[in-house]
Amino acid sequence: MGWVQNYEPLGGLWGSAALAALPIAVLLLALGVARRSAHVSAALGLGCAAAVALAVYGMPVDLLASATGLGLVFGIWPIAWIAFNAVYFHNVTVETGRFESIRRALAGFSPDRRIQALLIAFGFGALLEGVAGGGSPIAITAAMMAALGFQPVKAVVLALLANTAPVAFGGLGNPLIVLGAVTGPLMDMRPEQATELFSAMVGRQLPVLSLIIPAFMVVVLAGWRRTAEVWPAVLATGLGFAVAQFLVANFVSPSLVDVVAALASMGSLWAVTKVWQPPTVWRFDNEDADAEAPAPAAGAAAHSGIRAWTPYLILIAVIFASRIGSLFPALPGWANITAWLQAATVEIPWPGLHEQVVRVAPITSEDTPYPALLSLDLLFSAGTVALIAAVIAGFVMRATPGTLLKVYWRTFVQMRWALATIMMILAIAHVMNYPGATSTLGLAFAQTGFxxxxxxxxxxxxxxxLTGSDASANSLFGPMQVISAQQLGVDPVLAGAANTSGGVMGKMISPQNLAVGATAIGQTGKESALLRQTFWWSVMLTAAVGVITFLQAHLFQWMIPG
Known part of the structure; x- marks a missing residue:
């Protein structure tokens, strides 16, 4: 029997929850009010979390030190590894000059900045989220827009806003696969069955927001009046995504939702622009409309466009190849690249922490040792796949090995503070998880009854x-949500889906994602400005998810699958 968690160390839930929330409050105040950099704010939050774990929860020092170490390493692998190689991929396209071709291709699609934002941030970002996730859509699309002439901070804000609706099904449906795995036994279901139900339920929540997010983005970029001018493009982008999201989530597979929906969204936008154009082309105030290069002939434009997007076509192809076994489980062994890559995965029980902490009711149905496993998916990680794609694309674009190494080192220097931030944010999450502070906060929310x-x-x-990941949030809070719902007479499928759908709105304010976005545009230290621009939007959009869930629980129960 290991050290047993106590979710009410002060003898009452609400007082305990107030102190459990202290590290989060310190982090937010340092970042958003005191305007400290992300890595300084994360360091202050980590120090506070350690103090609460020791002084309030009474966690032994050796367990606390081990939990901190696991969080720091987990921040490196796989989280920082994914973000780092996504930025490296973009830097390779810039170094080889291919990004200038992409800029011209996008201008050929539409010189209107509103339509460019819909295409890149929402459509292409959703495709990247669907096949990779892990912060790569924010890093790549923000860097793309900044290089195209978008104001850098605004580019990240747009990328963060867009990276909401697709997150629940990101990484080929990984958040819902994780949720089904950790909660299926609690509902007397096979994990696959639970995953299908959660997928269908989320597919009946997020499409409403998928219709809203594109318009929301354009309003943030250009204002209400300018948004009204492009309503056909906004509607096509959101409707194409929402309809495909609903259909694939309910009738096909969570693994294909984002990929199909992103392609439907971009295809719908392309189709609309072939028969309609905005009455005026909207550019930024400092742009000279006359400076726009004339459009090439149709055949030349098509050839130039395909050549420009070659690096990203390679990226998508490599990621698809790495995930082919998830998409087609019946593949023979020799063709299952996914199985080859997964064979190199190593799982390490973390010394001094694995199953040394015991979780108790109501977080778990019975006393359960808390696992502490570090999974090193050395070849299957989206970060490794992005690195392989960057090297292949680099050689295709005629970069030398020396050039690729030079860009790699420059990317490390560029991202050093973002990497430190990611490590400390994940350390905060672990230092709150293992003492039980995170569970205290979750139980406080669960006391809201009706x-x-x-x-x-x-x-x-x-x-x-806390974690920057919807999959991690589902692993952390999914069981508690399901158990709480069962105790309150709420459908547990709805509660698990609410955890997923609400979680996606926290993505835009997660410090690690703010750090990745700021670093991608060369604005390290501007994380506080990003937080101030996204925090209340995040709160309001989460409230919208809450209202949808509340109505489905009490008025529209027919919408709950199963």
Whole structure:
């Protein structure tokens, strides 16, 4: 029997929750009010989390030190590894000059900045989220827009806003696969069955927001009046995504939702622009309309466009190849590249922590040792796949090995503070998880009774804020949400889906994602400005998810699958 968690160390839930939330408050105040850099704010939050674990929860020092170490290493692998290689991929396209071709191709698609934002941030970002996830859409699309002439901070804000609707199904449906795995036994279901139900339920929540997000983005970029001028493009982008998201989530597979929806969204936008153009081309105030290069002939434009996008076609092809076994499980062994890559995965029980902490009811149905496993998916990680794609694309674009190494080192120097931030944010999450502080906060939300379906969305939001990952938030809070729902008479499928759908809205304010976005545009230290521009939008969009969940729990129960 290891060290047993106590979720009410002060003898009462609400007082304990107030102190459990202290590290989050310190992090937000340092970042958003005191305007400290992300890595300084994360260091202050980590120090506070360690103090709460020791002084309030009474966690032994050796367990605390081990949890901190695991969080720091987990921040490197796989989180920082993915973000780093996504930025490296973009830097390779810039170094080889291919990005200038992409700029011309996008200008040929539409010189209107509103339509460019819809195409890159929402459509292409959703495709990257679907096949890779892990912060890569924010890094790549923000860097692309900044290089095209978007104001850098605004480019990241748009990327963060766009990276909401697709997150629940990111990484080929990984958040829902994780949720089904950790909660299926609690609902007396096979994990695959639970995953299908959660996928269908999320597919009946997020399409409403998928219709809203594109318009929301353009309003942030250009204002209400300028948004009204491009309503056909906005509607086509959102409707194409939402319809495909609903259909694939409910009738096909969570692994294909984002890929199909992103292609449907971009295809719908392309089709609309072939028969309609905005009455005026909207550019930034400092742009000279006359400086726009004349459009090439149709055949030349098509050839130039395909050549420009070659690096990204390579990226998507390599990622698809690495995930082919998930998409086609019946493949023979020799063709299953996914199985080859996964064979190199190593799982390490973390010394001094693995199953040394015991979780108890109501977080778990019975006393359960808390695992502490570090999974090193050395070849299957989206970061490794992005690195392989960057090298292949670099050689295709005639970069020398010396050039690729030079860009790699320059990327490390560029991202050093973002990497430190990611490591400390994940350390905060672990130092709150293993003493039980995170569970205390989750239980406090669960005490809201009749309003629980509304606040269930904020539990997921909190989990993604802490970890930067919807899959991690589902692993962290999914079981608690399901158990709480069962105790309150709420459908557990709805509660798990609310954790997922609410969690995606926390993505835009997660410090690690703010750090990745800021670094991608060369604005390290501007994370506080990003947080101030996204925080209340994140809160409001999570409230929208909460309202949808509340209505589905009490008025529209026919919408709950199963």
């Amino acid at each position: 309003l629980f379906p509304f606040f269930a969305a904020y539990v997921g939001w909190l989990g993604v804020f």
